[in-house]
Amino acid sequence: MPLSNAAVKAARPKPRAYKMFDERGLFLFIKPNGLRSWRLRYKLDGREKLLCLGQWPDLPLVDARDRAEEARGLVALGVDPSGTKTVQICTFESVARAWHAQSQDHWTERHAQDVIDSLVRDVFPELGSLPIGTITAPAVRDVLRDVEARGSIETARRIRQRISMVFCFAIAEGWAKEDPAAVVGRVLRPKPMAQRQPALVEIEQLRDLLAACESAGGPPIVRLASRFLALTAVRMGALLGARWEEFEDLDGAAPLWRIPAARMKISRDKKQDAANDHLVPLSAGAVAVLKIIRENGYDTRSSGVFPITAAAIGRLYKRAGFAGRHVPHGWRASFSTILNERFPLEHAAIDLALAHVPAKMSKVERAYNRAEMLDQRRDLYARWGALLGG
Numbered sequence: 001m002p003l004s005n006a007a008v009k010a011a012r013p014k015p016r017a018y019k020m021f022d023e024r025g026l027f028l029f030i031k032p033n034g035l036r037s038w039r040l041r042y043k044l045d046g047r048e049k050l051l052c053l054g055q056w057p058d059l060p061l062v063d064a065r066d067r068a069e070e071a072r073g074l075v076a077l078g079v080d081p082s083g084t085k086t087v088q089i090c091t092f093e094s095v096a097r098a099w100h101a102q103s104q105d106h107w108t109e110r111h112a113q114d115v116i117d118s119l120v121r122d123v124f125p126e127l128g129s130l131p132i133g134t135i136t137a138p139a140v141r142d143v144l145r146d147v148e149a150r151g152s153i154e155t156a157r158r159i160r161q162r163i164s165m166v167f168c169f170a171i172a173e174g175w176a177k178e179d180p181a182a183v184v185g186r187v188l189r190p191k192p193m194a195q196r197q198p199a200l201v202e203i204e205q206l207r208d209l210l211a212a213c214e215s216a217g218g219p220p221i222v223r224l225a226s227r228f229l230a231l232t233a234v235r236m237g238a239l240l241g242a243r244w245e246e247f248e249d250l251d252g253a254a255p256l257w258r259i260p261a262a263r264m265k266i267s268r269d270k271k272q273d274a275a276n277d278h279l280v281p282l283s284a285g286a287v288a289v290l291k292i293i294r295e296n297g298y299d300t301r302s303s304g305v306f307p308i309t310a311a312a313i314g315r316l317y318k319r320a321g322f323a324g325r326h327v328p329h330g331w332r333a334s335f336s337t338i339l340n341e342r343f344p345l346e347h348a349a350i351d352l353a354l355a356h357v358p359a360k361m362s363k364v365e366r367a368y369n370r371a372e373m374l375d376q377r378r379d380l381y382a383r384w385g386a387l388l389g390g
Contacts, residue, residue: 038064090175093128099169137180199330201337212320225306231286233335242305255282281378283385349376
């Protein structure tokens with residue numbers, strides 16, 4: 001029985017790929033990742049062959065039948081339809097979205113969104129509707145030079161890599177024969193020199209910054225967030241996402257902040273394992289900040305500990321007169337630089353405190369050494385807090 005639009009729409013992925021047959025060799029091929037493509041089985045010169053017509057929903061059932069009929073007509077004339085452009089309808093956009101759907105399980109949600117947004121913004125308007133097998137290196141180059149023209153040099157290089165991955169996917173699926181983006185990287189503008197974020201690395205200057213913040217005005221919760229960031233040297237994302245249930249033993253002898261692996265800057269597969277939670281021993285000063293917030297209830301409408309915007313602390317430093325000298329992320333450089341200079345034998349504990357893999361740890365150690373060095377890190381944070389005066 002021929003397929004219906006309702007049957008095609010209702011098709012769902014299964015653990016193994018399967019086919020839904022229409023008529024006269026035409027069928028819908030459904031992959032476990034949800035990709036649905038129209039394919040036609042035909043014979044030419046006594047040999048059975050397979051032709052990809054395009055992907056659903058870009059190619060609806062009625063159009064797939066039309067394309068299949070075109071292909072059958074060519075076969076009747078002794079012409080192999082796979083060698084013509086009459087049925088080449090796998091567009092760059094449809095292939096790119098299929099690649100994205102297959103790849104995103106290995107990415108963080110934020111990275112997956114960034115990838116598709118960059119393609120929608122900068123690539124699909126020019127290349128999206130073109131059959132993927134017809135796209136040339138100059139066409140890819142022109143798209144990337146438009147990105148470079150607005151000053152986004154590094155973005156252009158990342159987009160080229162993503163275009164190249166789409167073509168690799170297409171080649172593996174039999175929809176393209178070469179990757180025109182592969183050679184374009186050689187003619188892009190060179191990668192700009194990485195700029196270090198401003199950070200103070202003298203303890204006296206850091207004390208001056210914290211003191212200046214106290215008289216810089218603005219909401220008290222921003223000043224408290226700044227002080228807590230200084231005392232813990234975590235990433236801004238960890239601070240902004242902090243929840244009360246992540247803090248342990250605040251009134252005891254070993255207060256701790258357990259940042260869930262899901263919120264850490266690690267690969268997606270590691271985010272699922274609680275063994276990768278990042279543990280931050282809290283100094284007396286850090287606990288004091290939390291207790292002030294808890295007792296005053298600065299924003300009872302929020303479940304977060306620090307209900308501020310990502311730019312709030314940076315604006316505080318600007319009002320305090322430290323614009324261009326220190327940024328919120330700079331506390332991590334301050335912490336590492338000052339403590340490594342004062343306690344050079346404790347570099348491994350300092351790296352772990354920053355959620356970094358210790359520099360001298362081998363690949364084997366990374367796989368098997370699960371030492372937390374929690375007591376050493378607790379002592380480090382206590383000394384760091386004392387240096388800052390809080």
